[in-house]
Amino acid sequence: MSDTVLSTPVFPAAPPRLALVGNPNCGKTALFNALTGARQKVANYPGVTVERKMGEFLSPAGIRVQIVDLPGTYSLRARSPDEEVTRDVVLGRFQHEAPPDAMVCVADATNLRLHLRLVLELKKLGRPIILALNMMDVAEARGCRVDAAALSAALGVPVVPTVAIRRNGVAGLLDQIDRSMTVMTASTARSHSSPCGWSEPSARELRAYHQEVESILAAALRDAGRPSLATQRIDAALLHPAIGLPFLFLVLFLMFQAVFAWAAVPMDMIDKGLGWVQAAAGAALPDGLLKSLLTDGIIAGVGSVVIFLPQILVLFFFILILESTGYMARAAFLLDRLMGGVGLHGRAFIPLLSSFACAVPGIMASRTIENRADRLATIMIAPLMTCSARLPVYTLIIAAFVPERTVAGGLIGLQGLVMFTLYAAGILSALAVAFVLKRTIFKGARDPLLMELPAYRLPSPRDILLGLLERARIFLARAGTVIFAIMILLWFLGSFPAAPDGATGPAIDYSFAGMLGHALAPLLAPIGFTWQIAIALVPGMAAREVAVAALGTVYALSETGDALSGSLAGVLAADWSLPTALSLLAWFVFAPQCVSTLSVVKRETNSWFWMLVMIAYMTALAYGAAFVTFRVSSALLGG
């Protein structure tokens, strides 16, 4: 098979770079994981926000090979930002990145038609290609027989069967990579490849590709096999008009239960650990600016974000399982019609779901939406989903103002009911905003839904684990960079200038943050906010939950964490009126108080304009909702 490589040109002496290309759902990421193990890193492509997954492995012959996992695509005619990256990398259009020396094209052996069409398109690029026939185990089980030698002869590229999820399932591919490498490094010519013969295909050319695929399949496909019976049976139940949606909602309900139940213990441990580190640092350092910066600024600030890592990991655990089993595409199928009611695409479901943990990964997940208007609409409403950072604020205020009793005959707790109402308010207002957006600025028919429903598969523990590690790395890297910097800035605003000697109020009252708060207070008075709330909202810009700590500071309490929440609730209950508390809850449903979210919106839309639109519309909604809540509840309560 390697003789086809002999005729193709040569790698440079530097470590050879391979690119993994293929349709979505072909097991490409599983193959990437099988080749590289944990030796991967994720970075952003310069200038675009799509993540670039690089890995390294040592081939059996001892060659160090770099490999990049490119977003799945059906065609080099890119339709989404994700697919544009794939196109630009393989075409060598990135300025700071040389094109890959060779491509490993991954194809699902059970479903060769669409994959082979992409292979034919990739062949036009004139670079060496190895075709990995993945999921050969599934193919065999379904009676599908592919003649790899005949396929190789018909395509003119080496073809290797692989089973990415099985131990040694990629041995054949590694050997082929070695054969190709040896052949290519043995030659001295540095000319990279034959000229690129790819241009965007017309409909006629696409049909010609398909005809070529049919003749190749006629030569190489001995038996097409049967469609997956298990998938048909599961779909008969899970896509059933009466069962499908209730089952989906049940899955989502269990997921949210787990996000809060499973994450409680590790979050508590992180909280205690941070308290210990803070205390240790406090004891070790002399009083002064450095100690304040380290304990109050950095540890407390970054810690307040890191504490959400368990929740984010539990959420992504479910998302990864739903994606790798193939259910996520079904969820988009089931919801497309309902979400179409407000003009959203079925694919908007995943970004919106992620936003319940944190809007940042949610907004990043919107990249798979092809149409720019659909994608912008999804990004604009993602922060309205109640993210986990709002929870500490909700918990604090509910504990302080909502009595702990049951309604509806003892079945429903009142506090839980209020919490549910706040979640529902977020979702319903997101739908309303989407409805308005799609009828005004993002007018026009929705992008078509053309989405493959892959066969169901059992998730592989290794792929789930590596996926979680990747999420954790990305999240912690953000906490260590952007959020770190913002925390230092806010610490500065909250600490300078220092309180004068003999000051009576809390130190923050005299700082820049305090001045800002006092300046804002008259603006916020009509919605019932006290000047203390106004001050707390300033550091709360970094992340909503910081507002809790800031309120604590303003009310000059010395405890931290849970102790603070507990005693602060009592102070607030005495200090605020009920309308003020309700007004603050309404504010938090809408307020764009999260610098991380705003910065990711700026990055993903590549425009300051949309970020400013988001600030404007969310602040207006927050102010309006708080105003109505305050006035109506004041009138009702006679306050």
Added chain:
Amino acid sequence: MIPPLPGSALDARPCLATRQTPGPMPGGSADPPKVESDGCRLGALRKGQRAVVTGLDETAVATPLPPGELERRMIEMGLIEGARVEILHEGFPGADPLAVRIDDHTLALRRAEAHAVLVTLA
């Protein structure tokens, strides 16, 4: 709620399980030369019906895409002349979108866009 589309599922001619015998048409001999097509569109099929794709006609549907783009996307997803299709599942409500088996894979698409696919019942 969903933008009205020419030839939506409601006003489309139902595709009968057996092909209609071509009788004398009111319009005389103005029938298009495409003898393979019986005027049936994928968007009009119901669950369980099978057909073969005879052509793509994206002018029949409203789409935000530039001309020719929907047709190319459909070809890339396997909707091409000669492909065998079967409606596996229908969404809810409104029996929309459709899950369509195309040769060896399954595609989800909306009825609105499925009206761009001309089929003949198998």
